[in-house]
Amino acid sequence: MRYFVALAEELNFSRASERLHIAQPPLSRQIQQLEGEVGVLLFHRTNRRVELTNAGKAFLEKAYQMLDLVEDAFDTARMTARAEHGKLVIAFTGTGENILPIVQKYRAKYPSVNLNLQQMGTTAQIHALHGKQIDVGLLTPPVNSEQLIVKNYKHLPLKAMLPEKHPLAMKGGPISIADLADESFVITPRVIGPGFYDVITKTCLQAGFSPNITVETHDLQTVMSLVSLGMGVSLTAGNTQTTGVVFRELVDTTVTLDVAVAYRRDEKSEVFHSFLDMFFDYYSI
Known part of the structure; x- marks a missing residue:
């Protein structure tokens, strides 16, 4: 097909053969073979000139499309091969139980990709995305950054996190x-x-009180450990089973916690895009 297109564009066997880096006889044989397969003449040939027949002009349009399809197939194969190897760094808030299904699905399809999962607060994720220390952030909006694209993918109901011996935990329900x-x-x-902080305070204020925050700590695992020791209660969107902690649904609030995926606007990595495509499909974004 490349030989036909070259001759159709050059309309000269000598120039077409130079362009293709082959001698003229093999080019002539290839064109004759193609015409035999098609069953019609594609070129008018004289000693002085070469011209496309009407059939050749029609065939040229389809030939361009076929070459484009072949090139797309080559590109797809190369991109897929590159997407099957490499490294992907994903950051998440909380304990990460919400990302396990998509990570398991991605690992099954791309077992050779080195996955690095990091627990990280929303603010730290934004800085890490800007600094290219992570590729994907799963965080709590809002995010104000022109460099990042942020898309909500889940709305999680809040739950109360209580010490297991707390009266509200022991009565059940x-x-x-x-x-x-x-x-x-x-x-x-x-x-x-x-x-996340604003969702907690908003939920409490809607119920008529401001939360009495007595302890602040920088990760959810420590929050759960402190709650298990009876040092207070908390609100969460997770449901990770931890010794000494009980979760209870809230019956009188419609406030939910939005969870979003964030990534660099100009990210080109094939590994990244293979994950993002699967992520969008999984969550119907």
């Missing part, structure tokens, strides 16, 4: 957010994740 009005709260500071 859902509770009211107002039941926590007199409790001490253990949460992560606003500087770590402004969106």
Whole structure:
């Protein structure tokens, strides 16, 4: 097909053969073979000139399309091969249980990709994305950055996190957010994740009280450990089973925690795009 296109564009066997880096006789034989397969003449040939027949002109249009398809197939194969190897760094807030299904699915399709999962607050994720220390951030919006694209993919209901010996935990069943009005709260500071902090305070304010925040710590695992020791209660969107901690649904609030995927606007990595395509398909974004 390349031989036909070269001759169709040059309309000269000598120039076409030079362009293709072959001698004229092999080019002539290839064109004759193609015409035999098609069953019609594609060129008018004289001693002085070469011209496309009407059939040749029609064939040229399709030939361009076929070559484009072949080139696309080559590109797809190369990109797929590159996407099957490399490294992908994904950061997440909380304990990470929400990302396990997509990570398992990605690992099954791309077993040779080196996956690096890091627990990280929203603010730290934004800085890490800007600094190219991570490729994908799973965080709590809002995010104000022209360099990043941020898309919500989940809306999680809040739950109360209680010490297992707390009266509200022992009675079982859902509770009211107002039941926590007199409790001490253990949460992560606003500087770590402004969106999550604001959701907690908003939920409490809608129930008529401001949360009595007595302990702040920089990661959710420590929050759960402190709650298990009876140092306070908390609100969370997770449900990680931890010794000494009980989760209870909230019956009187419609506030949810938005979770978003964030990534650099100009990211070109094939490994990154293979993950993002699967992520978008999995969450129907």
